[in-house]
Amino acid sequence: MLALAGIPLGLSFRFLDPAPDAPAGEIGELIVGAYDDPALLDRLADGAAAVTYEFENVPVGAAQRVGAVPAAAALEASQDRLVEKRLFRRLGIPTARIDDEVEAFPAILKTRRLGYDGKGQRLLSGPWTGAVPGHVLEERVAFDRELSLLAVRGRNGETRFWPLVENVHEDGILRSSRAPALDAPQAAAEEYGRRLLDQLGYVGVLALELFEVGGRLLANELAPRVHNSGHWTIEGAATSQFENHLRAILGLPLGSTASRPALLRNLIGTAPAAHAVLAVPGAHLHLYGKQPRPGRKLGHVTLVEPTPERERALESALADARPR
């Protein structure tokens, strides 16, 4: 989706991916190999105006070798839940209670590193008796809802935000995002987002995942990249997160984040028939060209100007989804 946004800007793309069938190979040069292979990294970066990533488990050393934007600080924080929590707290951004602060059990014992889509988490019935190496214990938050803030910061420090998004997860995987989240604390979220972006000297799109609890926001995690909960911006915003990420890392002026209501619905494990989705007024289909696999995100549908009727029609269209 980054490349699809960048080709009209006159850009061309080269990708590094361990998977030989990575869909990006359809729209650019694909280098197949490990993210930390120095020779491949050098080939990737050779002559490039900018190098970026859209997966936060890229090794920090690899990102540094190619001079990737956004720079390493955000990547490091996003790869370690404890470093991340400490960053939030240093900036006065509230988080859930962790480790010895935890009062309510069962609590969630999370691996500090390499968690993704709910993986690497288990419940600890407690009580806490000292740190488990490589893990952080988090108190479960009885949140009212999950929100995410999509933000972009340019090389000159200019910062823009899209409207807060309300997210619904299922089995730890994002199922749907609704923008804008109704009656959401936009100003507070932007204040937290701005602190993060400025502290990190960040360039590019960043997503901040938040819990809303009684009108108060707790930061859950940050993603130093374009984010699934922002895919609706392709049709729903004046400038998509993909185009603004490219504009930012290339030092181009940022585009407007003015938005209209949109509902994003992920296609997980199975894909619907195209004709069924395209018959739904306001529905835009995005398939990623990936092989079906349980739990895998195969694509998404964005419903612009969603109405209850359109949403019902979309759910009907998705009801016959199967591996295809």
Add this chain to the structure above:
Amino acid sequence: MLALAGIPLGLSFRFLDPAPDAPAGEIGELIVGAYDDPALLDRLADGAAAVTYEFENVPVGAAQRVGAVPAAAALEASQDRLVEKRLFRRLGIPTARIDDEVEAFPAILKTRRLGYDGKGQRLLSGPWTGAVPGHVLEERVAFDRELSLLAVRGRNGETRFWPLVENVHEDGILRSSRAPALDAPQAAAEEYGRRLLDQLGYVGVLALELFEVGGRLLANELAPRVHNSGHWTIEGAATSQFENHLRAILGLPLGSTASRPALLRNLIGTAPAAHAVLAVPGAHLHLYGKQPRPGRKLGHVTLVEPTPERERALESALADARPR
């Protein structure tokens, strides 16, 4: 632009183009060779769900060999100005006076075939003394403005129209298109468009170029393909002409043509600096990856929700355009 619209639908693309540096090669398999090479045509069509064209001087025989959609009738009419005029007239669609009907001189002597961007035309001071082989004489129309109607018809005969567009040509090349054309005779244009589409049993996007003279419409020519004056639909319409063309030829449901105001500005011969264009609120840049050449369309900018201020800002940004 067809491929960029189709990749999110899960489609992949193969192209046939005589130019080895055709930009389409960036986003699909490029077969380099003549449009009428039977072996290459067979390779092009091998396993394809549909074959189409976006250049109306493709040989009719080539289109037939690969079973291209839209089918040959519209292509034949668009390749011969006399056949085209006769088709319009048979359907009760008014045109300029031709050949022995011409009353006012100088009139325009046009080649019947292979005219493009104003090429193949010259003034005849008259009077008409009989047909010039391979040419048609057209009376010059003192039109109030040039309009085009973008239409799409599905395999099931369903037809949709985008709002009429007002076009400005310079040296025979489209310079800008404004949608919607203000106070335009939409109903009359759609009636003519519908007659054409139904008569031809057309499937796909078709553009009908019209002159408006004292509130009356004269058909000038038809283009059996996505059309430059419809490029604004990428950002300006709920469904772009490119996506609806693909939907039509693949037998998928057509998407809404609901539109918002947009101004399309072609980049001819030279291209502006990206940073200058992207600083203009509402501007969307589309570069085609072509080598600069005088008179060549290198890209376009779409300005959504244009205001006099935005238009002035865009023209300033374009003022420093040069070959790049």
